[in-house]
Amino acid sequence: MPTGLDIIFVVLSIAEFTIGILGNVFIGLVNCSEWVKNQKISLANFILTCLAIFRISQLLVLLFKSLILGLSLHLHLTYTIAKLMSLLWRITDHLTTWLATCLSIFYLLKIAYFSHPLFLWLKLRLNRVIPVTFLFSLFFLIVDFLLLEIFNDFFLNVYILDKSNLTLFIDESKTHYVETLILLSLTCFFPIVLSLTSLLLLFLSLVRHIRNLQLNSMSSRDSSTEAHKKAIRMVMSFFFLFIVHFFSIQVTNWLFLMTWINKFAKFAMLAVYIFPSGHPFILIVGNSQLRQTILKVLWHLKSFSKRENLLQIYR
Template structure:
């Protein structure tokens, strides 16, 4: 029978899952309907669609894990189930992170203005740049799984045999350190790319503002607004990204250091902050999605 704390936890799980699904499903439905309506889609809309799908999958994995750990924790005594769950979550979370980073690259090359030949060459081949970036992320993901299979660092997150608690206690620090270091390297490239995009956009805005003083026009003023809007989007993404990394670190360390503590389940719920919050930021920052939300809300009020 569920205690009061267990019931509170399940209510939080359901609320977080519904909220996380709501924004991402909305983004997916809007882009799918446009695709069907126009019989074609832009590359950036396709990225948004894939991003929404990956985040829906990530939220579902966390929801299923949380539900099983609460209602039937004995299922996780199977090493295969725990490992498969971890693999699926890593894949969906990595896809979400790299696709969101693609949006940062898109904002940079579509909004920033530099006369450097390399920047112009990359800007003219933006679709190819994004494809190469995603292919690189795929190879990096494959390399990660090969590495954790070759090295004995998978570490049983959920499966803690009671007869082996002494051995587990002796090796846990080494396993945790090895796995978390390898895992964090996966997020280093998208973080640095997003940070570089933010810095270059800021530099482009400063350069544009300096040129704006002697020749102020309406078009230039609108470009300044676009720069600032994109910078706000990137800053929001980076802040949420950093929070997400800290949440992952906390969740993994808690799982390693306090494997039998049921309070860990509340820590794992923080992994939904990134896919939940960033989806609503994307909706507010995208004029088409924002207008669709407003029209839906107005329709519901009638």
């Protein structure tokens, strides 16, 4: 039977899931409607649309896993379901992470300016660099699949096949489990480095741009400066949320390693929702088209609410 803490965990998971779904569905609907209306879509909006779609899938996987852990832990201990959850989670997490990283690279190449030949070469080929970067990330997804097989074999041997001699066997298998966790963590190293590099180069480009404006006795509040600041805020927000997301996953895994039925690990999972649920709203605020659309939606909802209140008064 689920305890009170299990119920609280499930309720909080559903709340975070709902918030994330609303943000991602909104981004997907707005961009898809514009795509159909104009018969074309910009690279940035295409990345945002794909990101929203995969994040919806990621949130569904995360919610299903939360419901299993919160309401029926024994179901999670079946090998087939555990393997399927690990596979689906790794795919969706990988795709959303790299799409957000590609968005950071897009902001860098679109807004920053450096005279270095390599940077100029990449800038001129922006529409090719982003797809190639994403395709390159699929190599790490293959590596993840191979590592997940090791992880799932550990799960099968320890929690399914060797329950009768669990204490003796787990000491030998924990080493392989730890090594797998470390290797899986290393696959996130590249998007972290790329995002941090994009952030630092954007900041450096902004500093150089402001310095040039000051040397020419011009105002530092021009359109390029504002675009730099906006891009820096977007990349910084992604980088911060991704770091929180990354460490919350690691904490959850290590807590489950120490004690499989660990209620602290369940609540550590709540922090995993922050990235797929919170980042869409930062993207909405930072995108003028999405921001204007959501303001219109809120205005219509407010007007509808006022009309309903007036009708109730006159009745």
